[in-house]
Amino acid sequence: MLKEDAAALAAFYTEDACYVDPAAGPIYGRKAIEKFYTDLFKKVHHTKHASTLEQYSPHIMGTAGNEIWTTGEWNALFRVENGAPLQAKGYWLDLDVREGDGWKFLVSTFNFSGPPVPVETK
Amino acid sequence: MKIRFLLALVGLAISFAVATFAQQSNTPDPQLREALATLLKKMDDGFVNSDAAALAALYTDDAVHVTFNRPPIYGREAIQKHLENDFKKLHLHFIKYLSELEEYSPHVIGTAGNELWSTGEFDQTFQFENGNPLRIKGHFLFILVRDGDALKIKVDTFNFSGPAVPAETK
Numbered sequence: 526m527l528k529e530d531a532a533a534l535a536a537f538y539t540e541d542a543c544y545v546d547p548a549a550g551p552i553y554g555r556k557a558i559e560k561f562y563t564d565l566f567k568k569v570h571h572t573k574h575a576s577t578l579e580q581y582s583p584h585i586m587g588t589a590g591n592e593i594w595t596t597g598e599w600n601a602l603f604r605v606e607n608g609a610p611l612q613a614k615g616y617w618l619d620l621d622v623r624e625g626d627g628w629k630f631l632v633s634t635f636n637f638s639g640p641p642v643p644v645e646t647k
Numbered sequence: 648m649k650i651r652f653l654l655a656l657v658g659l660a661i662s663f664a665v666a667t668f669a670q671q672s673n674t675p676d677p678q679l680r681e682a683l684a685t686l687l688k689k690m691d692d693g694f695v696n697s698d699a700a701a702l703a704a705l706y707t708d709d710a711v712h713v714t715f716n717r718p719p720i721y722g723r724e725a726i727q728k729h730l731e732n733d734f735k736k737l738h739l740h741f742i743k744y745l746s747e748l749e750e751y752s753p754h755v756i757g758t759a760g761n762e763l764w765s766t767g768e769f770d771q772t773f774q775f776e777n778g779n780p781l782r783i784k785g786h787f788l789f790i791l792v793r794d795g796d797a798l799k800i801k802v803d804t805f806n807f808s809g810p811a812v813p814a815e816t817k
Binding site: 543545546547548550551579584586587588589592594596598615616618620622631632634635637638639640 | 711713714715716718719749754756757758759761762764766768785786788790802803804805806807808809810
């Protein structure tokens with residue numbers, strides 16, 4: 526997010542992943558997700574993006590151990606175009622599948638805990 | 648407290664609304680889709696009837712509800728208490744609650760076929776005690792498990808597409 530690297534972010538998703546954006550709704554497929562991030566980074570510029578994994582995550586699904594889900598809290602500082610710095614936080618929910626030695630997002634979404642607010646500059 | 652959050656969601660999400668869709672090829676199993684539609688109808692009715700027990704019955708015993716303004720809620724019993732609090736202490740009343748399933752849902756997870764995920768949209772009109780009716784829309788994400796011929800929610804979350812706005816009263 527900080528490097529505005531849409532390709533690197535898209536690489537976290539499976540080829541057939543679905544990202545459920547709060548405003549845009551479901552976006553299907555890694556290529557479309559990469560385009561979404563590319564377009565997003567033309568307008569939104571992050572100066573901080575931190576994620577804290579929920580203490581019990583990841584949660585293994587089924588018996589084969591090839592699928593997990595995770596949740597946690599995120600917080601971010603960002604600007605929309607040339608606007609004032611804003612901060613926001615919320616929670617995410619991901620369903621991940623094993624690919625090789627790693628995990629990739631099969632479906633992912635997040636929410637906002639409240640409205641973005643101006644960053645305190647004291 | 649909740650009203651403040653619901654009212655205050657501002658246009659950042661709207662600025663994110665650059666819809667880029669690719670073709671999706673999942674064809675849902677008709678019986679599973681029917682089971683999911685039944686679950687959604689029970690959910691819509693449960694909210695309009697302020698029936699926390701009926702809503703909690705849609706979850707597995709060990710379900711997790713990931714909400715937007717507090718840490719996750721663990722277990723059916725705790726989810727029921729959370730809903731009772733919304734209905735009784737916050738006097739949250741849903742006048743309308745409509746959920747619409749995404750056309751490709753439910754999506755089977757893995758090969759065993761016992762777990763699924765689903766998304767879709769909701770459209771709510773609600774009010775707090777004697778407040779004015781407000782309308783808000785958003786999306787949900789469920790992870791589900793089979794329970795006989797029915798489905799139960801194992802994990803769920805939702806987000807808002809924008810701030811709550813005054814509901815039209817025509």
